Amino acid sequence: MHNRALHDWPTELYDAYIFDMDGTIYLGDQLLPGAQRMIEELRHQNRIVRFLSNNPTKDPEQYVEKLKKLGIEVDESDIANTVVTTVGWLKHHYPEAVVFPIAEQPLINALHKAGIRISDDPTKIDIVIASYDRTFDYRKLQIAFDAIWFEKRAFLIATNPDRFCPFPGGRGEPDCAAIIAAIEACTGTTCREVIGKPNPIMLEEALGDTKAEKVIMVGDRLSTDIAMAGACQIDSAMPLTGESTVSDVEAVPEALRPTYVLDRVDRLIPQYLWEQHNWSEERDHTQN
Numbered sequence: 001m002h003n004r005a006l007h008d009w010p011t012e013l014y015d016a017y018i019f020d021m022d023g024t025i026y027l028g029d030q031l032l033p034g035a036q037r038m039i040e041e042l043r044h045q046n047r048i049v050r051f052l053s054n055n056p057t058k059d060p061e062q063y064v065e066k067l068k069k070l071g072i073e074v075d076e077s078d079i080a081n082t083v084v085t086t087v088g089w090l091k092h093h094y095p096e097a098v099v100f101p102i103a104e105q106p107l108i109n110a111l112h113k114a115g116i117r118i119s120d121d122p123t124k125i126d127i128v129i130a131s132y133d134r135t136f137d138y139r140k141l142q143i144a145f146d147a148i149w150f151e152k153r154a155f156l157i158a159t160n161p162d163r164f165c166p167f168p169g170g171r172g173e174p175d176c177a178a179i180i181a182a183i184e185a186c187t188g189t190t191c192r193e194v195i196g197k198p199n200p201i202m203l204e205e206a207l208g209d210t211k212a213e214k215v216i217m218v219g220d221r222l223s224t225d226i227a228m229a230g231a232c233q234i235d236s237a238m239p240l241t242g243e244s245t246v247s248d249v250e251a252v253p254e255a256l257r258p259t260y261v262l263d264r265v266d267r268l269i270p271q272y273l274w275e276q277h278n279w280s281e282e283r284d285h286t287q288n
C-alpha cells in the first residue's frame with residue numbers, strides 16, 4: 001500500500017473493484033458522472049466488480065433494482081450490505097442464539113430466512129442487534145435494557161458504525177450509532193461487534209472466494225470505506241462526489257488517507273483507456 005499525491009490517478013487496472021454506492025456511484029437518485037461507463041469498461045476488461053453498503057434498511061434486491069433504474073445491471077450476488085453480512089456473521093459465530101433485532105423489515109426477514117431465532121422476551125434474548133432503525137422506540141430500548149442490564153444475559157452487536165446517513169443537499173438521517181449509544185448509555189455495556197465497514201468482514205463477504213490479487217476499495221467516507229481498505233492493507237480511492245473533501249483528507253494522518261483522491265469516479269480507468277475510447281469529461285455517452 002502506498003500514498004501518492006492527491007489527484008494522482010491509477011495508471012493500471014486492478015483485478016477487483018469494490019464500490020461503496022451512495023456518494024460513489026450515485027447520490028440520492030442521481031447517477032454520478034462517468035459511473036456507468038466506468039462499470040461497463042471494468043466488465044469489458046473482465047475485472048471483478050462488487051458493491052458494498054453499510055445500510056441495513058434495504059435488501060440486496062432493492063439495490064439491484066435501484067442500480068438497474070440508474071442504468072447499471074448487477075446480480076444480487078454482486079451486492080453485500082449489512083443485512084447480508086450481519087446474518088452471515090451470526091450464522092457463523094452464533095447460529096443457536098436467540099436475537100432481538102432493533103431493525104427494519106429487511107434485516108428481520110433475512111434473519112427469519114436464515115433460521116435464526118428471534119424473540120422480544122428479555123429472559124430469552126442472547127444477542128441484541130442495534131441497527132439503522134427508523135422505527136426505534138422506547139419499547140425496543142426497554143427490551144434491550146432488560147435483556148442486557150436486568151437479565152444480564154444478552155450482549156450487544158450492531159450492523160454498522162455510521163453516525164448519520166447522508167442525504168443530498170447536505171442533510172442526513174440519524175443512523176445506527178445513535179441506537180448503539182442509547183443502549184450503551186443506559187446499560188453501561190460496550191457493543192461487542194460492529195459488522196459494517198470499516199470491519200474487514202465486509203470486504204471478505206464482497207470478495208467471497210474470488211481469487212483477486214490486486215483489490216481496490218472505492219468509497220467517499222474516510223471513517224468507513226477508506227479505513228476498511230487500510231485495515232485490509234489494500235489500495236483505496238476516494239471520489240470527492242460524496243461526503244469527504246480534500247481538506248478532510250489533509251486533516252487525517254497519512255496512514256488513514258486514500259491511495260487516490262478522484263474528482264470523478266471514472267478516473268479509476270487509466271488514462272491510456274480514456275484515450276483509446278476517446279473519453280472526455282464533457283463527453284460521456286452514457287450520461288443523460
Ligand SMILES: [Mg+2]
Nearest residue numbers: 020022023220
Ligand atoms: Mg458512501
